[in-house]
Amino acid sequence: MSHQGSTGVARIFKLFTILSMFLKTIYLAIYLFAIGITPAESQPMGEVAGDNDVIIVHAGRLIDPATERVLADQYLTIENGLIAAVSSNRPSSGTIVDLSEKTVLPGLMDAHVHLTSRHDQHGYRRLRSTPASSAINGVVNAHTTLMAGFTTVRNLGAQGYADIALRDAINAGLVPGPRMLASGPSIGITGGHCDMNLLPAQYKAKAGGVADGPWAVRAKVRENIKYGASVIKFCGTGGVLSKGTTIGAQQFTFEEMSAIVDEAHALGLKVAVHAHGSDGIKTAIKAGVDSVEHASLIDDEGLRLAKKNNTTLSMDIYVSDFILAEGEAAGILPESLAKERIVGRQQRERFQAAHRAGIEIAFGSDAGVYRHGLNARQFAYMVEWGMTPMEAMKAATSVTADLFGLSEVTGRVSPGLAADLIAVDGDPLSDIRLLEGVTFVMKDGVIYKDE
Numbered sequence: 391m392s393h394q395g396s397t398g399v400a401r402i403f404k405l406f407t408i409l410s411m412f413l414k415t416i417y418l419a420i421y422l423f424a425i426g427i428t429p430a431e432s433q434p435m436g437e438v439a440g441d442n443d444v445i446i447v448h449a450g451r452l453i454d455p456a457t458e459r460v461l462a463d464q465y466l467t468i469e470n471g472l473i474a475a476v477s478s479n480r481p482s483s484g485t486i487v488d489l490s491e492k493t494v495l496p497g498l499m500d501a502h503v504h505l506t507s508r509h510d511q512h513g514y515r516r517l518r519s520t521p522a523s524s525a526i527n528g529v530v531n532a533h534t535t536l537m538a539g540f541t542t543v544r545n546l547g548a549q550g551y552a553d554i555a556l557r558d559a560i561n562a563g564l565v566p567g568p569r570m571l572a573s574g575p576s577i578g579i580t581g582g583h584c585d586m587n588l589l590p591a592q593y594k595a596k597a598g599g600v601a602d603g604p605w606a607v608r609a610k611v612r613e614n615i616k617y618g619a620s621v622i623k624f625c626g627t628g629g630v631l632s633k634g635t636t637i638g639a640q641q642f643t644f645e646e647m648s649a650i651v652d653e654a655h656a657l658g659l660k661v662a663v664h665a666h667g668s669d670g671i672k673t674a675i676k677a678g679v680d681s682v683e684h685a686s687l688i689d690d691e692g693l694r695l696a697k698k699n700n701t702t703l704s705m706d707i708y709v710s711d712f713i714l715a716e717g718e719a720a721g722i723l724p725e726s727l728a729k730e731r732i733v734g735r736q737q738r739e740r741f742q743a744a745h746r747a748g749i750e751i752a753f754g755s756d757a758g759v760y761r762h763g764l765n766a767r768q769f770a771y772m773v774e775w776g777m778t779p780m781e782a783m784k785a786a787t788s789v790t791a792d793l794f795g796l797s798e799v800t801g802r803v804s805p806g807l808a809a810d811l812i813a814v815d816g817d818p819l820s821d822i823r824l825l826e827g828v829t830f831v832m833k834d835g836v837i838y839k840d841e
Contacts, residue, residue, distance in 0.1 A: 444469055444484035445835060447811060449494035452476070453819070454803040456496075456788035458780055460819070463490070468809040471835035475805055487837070489813045489830060495783065496803055497541025497810030497833060498825070499790040500765050501704045502662075502683055504758025505531045505556060505570075506548040509712075512631060512759075513721040514588055521550025528556035532567025534763040537839050539812040539828035542569040542791070542800055544754075546623040546662055546683065547576035547584070549598060554618040566838055569810075571794055573623040574614040575599035576664070577607060577650060582641040583629035583664060599624075604649035607642070611653040622654040623683075626663040627670035630713070630729045631722065631759065637729050638667030638687060647677035660795060662704070666733060668692055675701050681793055683754060685744070686737035693747045702793045704754030705741045707775060708768035710734030712760035738775050745776040752793050753786035766825040779822045809835040 445468040452464040467475040467484065475481075506524035508531075528548075535543060545553040557570040575598040578584025582600075589595040601610040611622055626642055628635030635641075642650075647663070654661045660680040665671045668689040671682055675695045681702040682688070688696070688703070696703060713722060713730045744751060753772075755765045772782040791801025800808045813830035831839040 444474075444481075445487060445809075446481050446484040447487045447494065447809075447832070448480070448490050449492070449813070450490040451493040451817070452803065453493060453495045453780075453783065455780055455784035456802040456804075458784075464494075466494075466803070466809075466811070468832075468835045471809055473803065473805050473807055473809050476803060487840075492813040492815055492830065493817055493824075494803075494811055494813045494830075495818070496787045496801055497812055497831070498539045498766070498786045499542040499753060499794070499801060500535075500540050500755050500757065500786070501544050501681065501702075501752040501790050501793060502546050502706060502754030502756050503535065503543045503762075503765070504547060504756070505535065505543070505545050505567075505762070506552045507531075507758035509759065509761045510720045512717065513633075513723045513726070515721040517588060519549070521552050524549055524552035525555050528552055529559070529565050529567075531758070531762040532556060532560060532565065532570075535757070535765065536566055536568050536831060536833065537828075538763040538765055539825065539831055540568050540765055541810040541812070541831070541833040542794070542796065544571040544573075544621060544662070544794060546573050546621070546664075548572070549575060551575070551617050557620075558618070568833070569796075569800065569808075571620045572618070573621045573662070574617060574619040577601060577610045577614070577622070577624035579625070579641045581634065582625050583627070583632040583635050584625035585632075587633040587635070602646075604645050607646050607650045608653045611650055611657070615654075615657055615659065620659065621662060622650065622659050623662045623664065624650050626665040626674045626679075627667040629664060629666065629684075630733060631726050633723060633725070636667075637733055638669070640667060640670035640673060642670075642673075644673050644677060647674055647679075651678040660793075675699055681752065681754075684737065684756075686733045686740065688740050688744065690743070693744055693749060696744070696749050697747060700750070702750045702752050702789070703741075703744050704752045704793075705737060705744070706754055706756035706759075706768070707738045707741050707771045709756045709759050710737070716760075738771070741772075742776045745781075750789055750793075751777075751785055752790040753782075764826075766828070769822045769825050773822050779819045782822060783818065783825075808833075 447466040449464045452461045506528040553572040557572045559565045560567040576584040577599040586595040586597045601607045628639045662681045663674040663679045666686040671692045685703045788801045791797045811832040814824045818824045829841040
């Protein structure tokens with residue numbers, strides 16, 4: 391994607407931030423008036439009033455993974471939802487938010503979630519799901535994800551554009567949730583991982599993103615963008631949780647993958663590919679995808695291609711534990727459990743190899759396969775399989791922000807960027823699992839959680 395395209399995405403999100411703050415203020419005023427409470431009588435979570443709307447966050451310890459700086463006793467000045475200044479000197483005015491006993495970091499980011507999905511609706515239980523129920527699930531799961539400290543996410547796949555509706559509701563201030571990039575329906579081949587394969591032929595069931603052939607996939611890209619997609623996701627190989635697909639089998643030809651990427655890039659969007667098998671991964675990288683999701687069986691040639699093409703990997707190395715321990719009770723099919731037994735360990739070993747090769751690895755959890763809000767459990771696995779705690783935190787902040795094209799919006803602690811901040815008790819550089827217990831969440835200068 392061109393720098394101009396990334397800058398355009400960043401500017402759009404800055405405009406959304408300003409609009410969202412305005413709408414939240416109007417919405418809150420209407421709500422309080424409706425229930426008979428004046429603003430002077432109530433200061434609910436989600437709004438902080440101060441001198442000229444200036445908020446001062448006093449951080450006992452401040453970690454900025456992008457620069458690897460660790461600073462003590464810092465004051466962050468927040469104005470109009472943005473970080474205005476970072477200093478060791480206490481400003482003379484503003485409402486103090488006292489986090490002097492805590493460690494403050496940028497809001498976390500997850501490159502692969504399914505907010506409109508439920509962790510307990512796998513296999514044939516998915517037939518109960520409708521676009522309407524998916525949207526309702528999304529409202530609940532977006533709030534849960536935000537409370538876990540993830541202030542920006544990329545939703546990769548949802549039926550009926552439910553994720554687009556969710557994103558727009560969050561941007562309008564109607565429901566609380568993280569900043570979202572949303573793909574709409576995943577694009578896939580007939581009978582592939584992104585198709586609906588649970589019903590026999592007489593039902594003629596087909597997923598909304600199915601397309602075959604270069605011009606058909608271009609049309610799907612255009613259709614998704616028409617209805618609001620801010621990223622394109624397609625399935626380049628079989629998958630673990632799909633019925634009747636082989637993990638290593640490539641789906642889509644090089645010509646089809648190239649058409650998807652070319653069309654998306656021409657229209658200013660980045661492309662994520664679901665790919666487990668080595669051939670599908672390499673073909674997708676050659677076609678120019680921006681990120682490879684899962685990348686479970688990437689071989690050494692694939693690693694070299696990813697390094698050469700600056701392709702980011704998003705490897706969900708926690709989720710295997712849930713699938714094998716709790717998946718059967720959640721409805722996951724026996725064939726899917728068998729596939730996970732093959733792929734889980736190998737994915738972690740290839741994660742380790744990718745990290746050693748110096749490839750950019752974003753934080754992508756696949757939350758929705760497992761329970762939303764537990765995204766941060768993956769940090770410990772990233773550290774166990776080769777990353778330092780600082781590298782793991784960087785993967786979930788600045789690296790993912792760069793992948794999203796949002797480095798001018800969020801992912802760092804820097805003046806001019808969105809005031810997306812979290813806090814934890816203790817030092818996550820010593821114990822990365824502390825990120826599983828976030829005690830403070832601020833997004834766009836608004837406090838949503840403060841324990």
